[in-house]
Amino acid sequence: MATGRTPTNIAVIKYWGKRDEALILPVNDSISVTLDPDHLSATTTVAVSPSFPSDRMWLNGKEISLSGGRFQSCLREIRRRAREFEDEKKGIKIKKEDWEKLHVHIASYNNFPTAAGLASSAAGLACLVFTLGKLMNVKEDYGELSSIARQGSGSACRSIYGGFVKWCMGKKDDGSDSIAVQLADETHWNDLVIIIAVVSSKQKETSSTSGMRDSVETSPLLQYRAQTVVPSRVLKMEEAIKNQDFESFAKLTCADSNQFHAVCLDTTPPIFYMNDTSHRIISLVEKWNHSEGTPQVAYTFDAGPNAVLIARNRKTAALLLQKLLYCFPPQDRDLSSYLVGDKSIL
Numbered sequence: 499m500a501t502g503r504t505p506t507n508i509a510v511i512k513y514w515g516k517r518d519e520a521l522i523l524p525v526n527d528s529i530s531v532t533l534d535p536d537h538l539s540a541t542t543t544v545a546v547s548p549s550f551p552s553d554r555m556w557l558n559g560k561e562i563s564l565s566g567g568r569f570q571s572c573l574r575e576i577r578r579r580a581r582e583f584e585d586e587k588k589g590i591k592i593k594k595e596d597w598e599k600l601h602v603h604i605a606s607y608n609n610f611p612t613a614a615g616l617a618s619s620a621a622g623l624a625c626l627v628f629t630l631g632k633l634m635n636v637k638e639d640y641g642e643l644s645s646i647a648r649q650g651s652g653s654a655c656r657s658i659y660g661g662f663v664k665w666c667m668g669k670k671d672d673g674s675d676s677i678a679v680q681l682a683d684e685t686h687w688n689d690l691v692i693i694i695a696v697v698s699s700k701q702k703e704t705s706s707t708s709g710m711r712d713s714v715e716t717s718p719l720l721q722y723r724a725q726t727v728v729p730s731r732v733l734k735m736e737e738a739i740k741n742q743d744f745e746s747f748a749k750l751t752c753a754d755s756n757q758f759h760a761v762c763l764d765t766t767p768p769i770f771y772m773n774d775t776s777h778r779i780i781s782l783v784e785k786w787n788h789s790e791g792t793p794q795v796a797y798t799f800d801a802g803p804n805a806v807l808i809a810r811n812r813k814t815a816a817l818l819l820q821k822l823l824y825c826f827p828p829q830d831r832d833l834s835s836y837l838v839g840d841k842s843i844l
C-alpha cells in the first residue's frame with residue numbers, strides 16, 4: 499500500500515487546446531504555480547493484493563469507473579515501468595512481471611470542490627501517477643512521471659513539481675518531449691500570497707476537455723493565441739518569475755486569463771465560465787491596481803467562475819481580503835474565501 503498527496507496548480511499562462519486528443523498534446527506551452535499541499539490537494543492511497551479480482555477506484559468515497567482511456571493509459575504506463583519490490587521483514591517479494599497480474603484498489607480524496615474549475619483533475623491524476631509509481635517501485639525521473647500524468651489530464655503534468663512549472667508543449671508526434679519542467683522551486687518568491695474566492699462550488703457545465711475541443715474546432719482566436727501570442731508571453735513570464743518582477747507577472751497573468759476567456763467566447767457555441775461576480779472581482783482589482791499606479795494583485799480564472807487572486811505580499815493580501823469581504827459579504831452571496839499564504843492557502 500502507498501499513499502501520496504499532491505496539490506493542484508494554477509496556470510498563469512493557460513493551456514487551452516490539444517493538437518492530439520489521445521496523447522493529450524497541447525497547442526501551446528503553459529506556466530503554473532503549484533499550491534502548498536496543505537490546501538487544494540488530492541490524497542490518494544493505492545493498494546495491491548492477489549485477492550483483488552479487478553482494478554477499482556473510489557473518488558471522495560464513491561466508486562467511479564476506471565474504464566476510461568485516460569486512467570487506463572496511466573495504469574498501463576506505470577505498470578510498464580514497475581520494478582521488483584522486496585520487503586524481507588514482511589516476507590513480501592513482487593517480481594517485475596507480477597505487477598502486470600496484480601490488480602489495484604485506489605481511494606482518492608480532494609479537500610476542495612471537485613470539477614468546479616479549481617483544477618481538481620490536475621491534483622487527482624498527478625497524485626494517482628505519483629502514488630502508483632511509489633507502490634510499484636518506479637524509478638523514472640519527474641519529467642517522465644509528468645508525461646504519464648499528462649496522459650491522465652493535461653494540467654496534471656504540472657502538479658508533479660512544486661513551485662513554478664512550465665509544461666513544454668513539445669514538437670514530437672509521440673509526445674515524448676511534452677513534459678513539465680520546474681522553473682523555480684517552492685522556496686522561490688515567497689512574498690506572493692494567493693487568495694481563492696470561491697464564487698461557486700457547483701460543477702461546471704462545460705468540461706475543460708469538451709470546451710477546448712470546441713475551441714480548437716471553431717475559434718480563430720485560439721490559433722492566433724497559440725501561434726503568435728503565447729510563445730513570447732511565455733518567455734516574458736519566465737523572466738518575470740526569475741526576477742520576481744511583480745508588475746510584469748501581474749500584467750501577463752491578467753492578460754492571459756482574459757485572452758483565454760475571450761477564446762471561450764470566440765468558440766461556437768460560446769462558453770461562459772465566468773459570471774457577474776467574476777466580472778465584478780476583475781473590476782475591483784483593475785480599479786485598485788490603476789489607483790495605485792502599479793499592480794498590487796493579479797487575477798486569473800480557470801474553467802469556472804472562481805477567482806484566483808495573487809497578491810504581491812501579505813500586507814496587500816490582508817487589504818484584498820478586507821475589500822473582498824466588504825464588497826462580497828459571504829452571508830449574502832455564495833462566496834467564501836480561502837486565504838493562501840506563501841503560494842498556499844491560509
Ligand code: 2P0
Nearest residue numbers: 509512513651652653706707800801
Ligand atoms: C490550465 N485549464 O492551464 C487551463 C486553464 C483550464 C483553464 O488545464 O482535457 O482538466 O484533462 O487535458 O487539464 C483544464 O484542462 O483538461 C486546464 P484535459 P484539463 O490549467
